[in-house]
Amino acid sequence: MTDFFAPCPRGLETVLFNDLVEMGGQNVRATEGGVHFSGDWALCYRVNLENRVASRVLWRVKEGWYRTEQDIYKAVFDLQWQRWFNVTHTIRVNTTAIRCALKSLEFITLLVKDAVCDRFRAHCDERPSVDTLTPDVRIHVFLEDEKLMLYLDTSGDPLFKRGVRQNTNIAPIRENLAAGILRLSGWTPGTPLLDPMCGSGTFLIEAVQMSLNIQPGIARSFAFEKLLNFDKPVWQAMKQAAIAAQVPPKPLEIYGSDMYGDAMKTAWRNLSDAGLSDCVELNQANILEISAPAEHGIMVANLPYGERMGELDELAELYPKLGDTLKRKFGGWTAYLFTADKAILKLMRLSPSKRTPLFNGAIECRLLEYKIVSGSNRPAK
Incomplete structure (x- = not known):
């Protein structure tokens, strides 16, 4: 042992x-x-x-x-x-x-x-x-x-380096943190998933790999392979079994969008390089203008940093509009918003059903859960 x-x-x-x-x-x-x-x-x-x-x-x-x-x-x-x-x-x-x-x-x-x-x-x-x-x-x-x-x-490069996402945008979320957020959301393969601020596509790639049973370390090497106690036959058998258990790529109920064309190109390149571009539906769109792609599902979003969306007052303007969009268009969905900005709690005009403290490196953040009830924003008579 x-x-x-x-x-x-x-x-x-x-x-x-x-x-x-x-x-x-x-x-x-x-x-x-x-x-x-x-x-x-x-x-x-x-x-x-x-x-x-x-x-x-x-x-x-x-x-x-x-x-x-x-x-x-x-x-x-x-x-x-x-x-x-x-x-x-x-x-x-x-x-x-x-x-x-x-x-x-x-x-x-x-x-x-x-x-x-x-x-x-x-x-x-x-x-x-x-x-x-x-x-x-x-x-x-x-x-x-x-x-x-x-x-x-025994790992060498940190394990969030999957050997898949080669292109990144401003303030990308690390793969293991994205995978952890998916786990905390309760999302499971087969449930519709939407990332409306997908950036370089980290949430999307993690979800596709989980859906197709592609192990996160299958495309990279590890430091234990250089140690003198390395058991090569055991490792090769383990890798071969993992490859045999993979599901061939197919269209999935996984959706990504972003308002920036450069971000969409980056996400598509990463998915394409990994051979997964046919699995995800990508669209360039503003989060305030999209509609739910299914009757129910999970939304995950790494909310933007100031340098990406502009100054903090622009973010303050975004939050109440985002809350309205969720109420009007995403009834039956559960949204998980990852942010370091505490102002969102007052400005969203929605009460989170759960607040989970998480750290993005040294930055203290919150994963906020919003259960959107269908018809929660009925028009006034």
Whole structure:
């Protein structure tokens, strides 16, 4: 049994917790910003391949205590790094700390790198090179009070990089956050879905992949493939089974629109590059002018930032009009609006039935649920 930690966007810990329990994880425990779990290496491969919410999967190789920089150096040097990767692999060290009494995280990062290199020198009289951009191996150091945890990254590039969306617009939403919002909305494949501010198409692509059983990691590689304990036959069998389980592309009740032509072109290119353009109906339209594409369904929208729509007063003008549009045209639908702007709560003229705190990186946001009752805005007699 091996110990892992999967970070995720803050606010999605419960979604990830339930995923890992369902996937067979042991000792599953949620904490702020991620979930601890235990399992075999096949589970690690599977979480990297299949999970839509996790940001990474980190393998915990050391847990202990420290008081000085020398304690950290010794803890790192004592590990048999040469058992896990070769001296020819490039490395990068990332350090994160909470309530750490030591003065410089930069110095700790340098110290850990030196300790790893010194261990290799003691073993084979050579040292690995550092590559801060595209390393073969990422080493994560986490300090909390006087507790030290060391991890090897099994993912490589963060898991929101699916290898699918190559083109982006201003302020795109990350894929794992978009997938988490879809999960929180209760949307399931087969239910009509509309993103009226689709931008580069992130919600649309995630929904299509879920509908066609396309695993999020099927088009990319992972850092665990470079580790010395990599079980290639197990991984190849897992990938082949995932590919065999995919459903061929077909038209789906998934709809996207945006008022900007450039955004529509970007969304279409991303869908087309992924071979999914036939699955989604795209239209260039203002959110205030569209109609519901079905009698009922789920609307999701990453509401615009100031630089995209203009100044904040323009957004303030948009919100009441958006509320009116939902009441007039989307009876029977449930809308999920993702925003960092608290002004919407007063200006929409609709009361959200649920407010879920979520973080887009460091930005605190809310996912607002609006259940639109049919005929809730009857014309006056």
